[in-house]
Amino acid sequence: MERIQARGAVRLQDVLNTELNIRFTQDLATGTSNMTMQGLTGQNVKVLIDGIPMVGRQSTDNSFNINQINVNSIERIEIIEGPMSVIYGADALAGVINIITKKSPEGKMDLTARVHEESVGKEYGLDKGIHNEGVGIGYTTKKFNARADFARNYFGGFKGDSTGREELWHPKTQYLGNALVGFTTDKSRAYYRIDYLNENIFNPGNYGQGGAEPGVALDQNYITNRLMHQLQGTHTFGDKLSFNGALAYTHYVRKTQTTTVNEASGDVRLALGPGLQDATTFNGATFRGTFQYRINSKFTLQPGLDLNHETGEGGRIQPGAHAIGDYAFFLSGEWSVTKRVQLRPGIRMTHNTVYDAPPVMPSLNTKIRLTDRQDLRLSYGRGFRAPSIRELYFDFFDASHSIEGNPNLKPETSNSFNGSWNWDWLHLPGNKITMSVGGFFNDVHDMINYGIKAGSTITSYINVDRYKTKGVTWNNMWRNNNWDFNLGFAYTGRYNQLHEDTNGGAAYQWSPEVNTTTSYRTTKGGWNFSVYYKYTGRLPYPEIVTVNGESVVNIAKMSAYHWADASVQKQIFKSFSATAGVRNLFNITSVNTTSLSSGGAHSTGSIRPIGSGRAYYLSLVYMFNQ
């Protein structure tokens, strides 16, 4: 993707964080980041790689970590907002991020190499800052194609206000590799692809602190290993029928390793306490098969099977491997009612071996061409988020906690409505202006939260809450041979569950966003200048606090902030390009909140970490085609 290079992106988050309706905060404890989309948490966003769901929902918010993907091997990213549950099943409630990987151009051998150097705030050095290297090689003939990519990403951590050995943002090293072999005939295409990830997030402690003896520090390593195999193929049986199939298997292990390091000798040993050495393992197998059957020019049918089997075991989960089978049939059709009206109804029927999946899930998409240059799209869909293995089988008992999972949980289900009006209002040679206005409404039932297990004194998870989000977006784009300009606006409301309480505030709490991108390409000389900007408006959120012994609702506000990136890209010779840029121009590290609750046993404090300060980068890319 051009943008990834133009922005000097080192992780997917660097590209997505100026998109409307997507927000990120950093989880300082685990060194990962949390995402929201359309006001819904990241666990409602399904991440696909070439259409195959990624396995490894983890972290505290059950979401997939999008930063565990090699950005160098990405061709493009499709972000589909709105529920895609009919096609993709569970956890596609807020939407889908589909990552399309690079394929080599036919008849050519190509080689790409990239070196990226970046500061983290003011920190840069041999073991500080960002040092990334990547290579990719591909070769395609009429019948065969092969490709391999490899990348090492090093992030030296961000000290912030930490002292000694501690790092506010934990240092991280990733090794990412993938290889692909495929063949193509007149009627068929198939390939096998393997993806590998090794990630180590290192959380160093200070000597004689954090519980450790004098002269000893307690360190943590969060080590992720992921190996994903996939076999994908398409076959055409004549002009009416085609088939698309995919088979994938993922092995995912996330280890928490606690070590002691001796200050005097540097000796590193495993720590001894229970739970300090821990591994969470997921194995996921997926089969998806879809037929595309064109009955006539008006009707097309798309039946498919989506079979998933996942096992999980590990820390604070009841002992043993827990298997979840999810077997679904889906059928969608396209009906061109008139020349201008297109309907796309869909239905999914699911059987789940553990929980009661919604047996029938409908969706309906309509596209109405108002004029040649205007269309109106309206869609409705049911979506659901499956209970995670942690929510089903959690197991945590100590002196002050008795919490267990609830195998009787139902999925969280939603009704979602999305609509947009798109206008292609200027379309001249070399100039194009488009505008679109959209809106969405998500209504989630049976949200999972903590509760007391019926007939016991044990805390567990129950389907109890209701949550809704709604919003509008407005996007504008102008493009000509040199200029590329986007301006967007979003206004999103999040449901306030406490609005009926005393001083509970409005039922919806609203937050605005503005984003804009400007890029200028010189006609000669191979220069490209870009500026990306996003304003993330003040985010109100309700909380219960105790004031003078009275419990009241406080609408706390997370402050607004500005995010901007700027870069210059220059083509040097035929095969080289260089990108230099500034990330996080406004030098954001964290934003304040007006939360009144702080210092409690399980509170998060009143500052939300967002970025690691203004950073400068230089990226060199060598691209060879023959």
Added chain:
Amino acid sequence: MNKFFKVSFLGLALSAVVLLSSCSDDPALPDNLANFQSDTQGLAASETDLTVNLTFVRAVDVAGNLVIDFTPTGVEYGTDFTTDPAAVNNSITIPVAAGATSASFKVTKTNTTGLQGDEKIVFTLQTVADGLLLGDKKTFTLSFSEIIASSATVNVDGGGATYPNHVFIDFSGNRQTAVARNTWDLGFASAGDQFRVVLNSANNMLVRAIDKNDLTTVTAADTTGFAAQLSVGAIFGIIATEDPSDYPSWLNQTTTWMDDPKGDLTKTAIASVSATDSENKVYIVNRGNGPGSTALGWKKIRVIRNGANYTLQHADIGSSTFQTLTITKNSAARFQFASLASNSVVNVEPNVGDWDIEWTAFTNAIPTGGPTDPYIPYAYQDMIVSNVSTVSTAQVLTSVSSYEAFNEASLASITLNNNNQILIGSSWRSTGPPPAPIGQKTDRFYVVKDGAGNVYKVQFTALTTNGERGKPQLKFDLVKKGS
């Protein structure tokens, strides 16, 4: 075609490199060192034997032997003292079973009249079992007189992350005594004028009186609804899941089901035992949780006086009969302890003069917020309880005086007190969660004055050992000798 194979080979080779380059070996476990628990101890004139403890960093993998040689000065093996296991040529061999985390031997003074007090024995750990290594503390000196330790580092033998032990620490004697916390249920006050019964707070035991005074008439019907209330887990569950405005009203009574955490014996959960038997009610007991959160179950009890002593009546809730146990006061210790499981009197606290502070799991009372802000019983780990019958304590912030600089002259500026057994309590450590710091607080230390008037400064230097909770570390230095 040829080119294709070249390229795909390259691709596969590359991915193989990826796979290999990222495989790494885990670090090794820590060396399993064997150490004497302390370096010097003394036998008081009144004492005849002493158990000498050795500790290992972790459980030993295979059985083997420890060999300890000793050099007596002024005393002779067999004449003035013996050891168990017995020594041969001033050398003791101690068998160590697989899985053991410690070892000990006993020294018994057999000459009880003819010693001057300046005699001593120096023990040296010579060889260790397979899998063990010699640690730094490989010698131990036993004096044949009471010592007043001047300085030491104490690795508290709390037993690990499930907090299985109470550990009683005596600074002047440089001793620690570990006692399993699930060996007892009730403590009976020893003072002649007191008829008070305390609960095992380490197991988060709670009790509630019912309006009956005959155990045989109490049935399960009398305890309806108790399981959802008379339990620290159930109470915490309410706090964790309900909004403060929805707290049930019974939450306000929950602290009456536990003893006063500060140690005020007039505020025990069980009322003072009356001389009039009929006034002594039946109590329903939730014995709480043992190490590893194992529920210890429910009992019904009743305590009556037995002259100057006590009689404990107890049974399972549904039982139509009950057992009785006589508890005889002994003024050498603050309490006599009883086990409901074994229907027997057991040893827990050392004698009054033999301990200063205790490290233990504990039931504390904490505020919860909400309109009435009820206090509730809450399970604490790493509590420091002081022996308030003879010991007084004070906290000093390092902003006022550093640990090193604090001396006898500094004592004038602090106020020691003995009206709160948890004055040290949990104030020496913080528990997060991240990103809040977890661990010992380095901004403070404590002053402890023992029953003999010795004043020590004490600082907690670790919450964990090799990362493991339940194994804290402290250091102490003598500030002023008792007169």
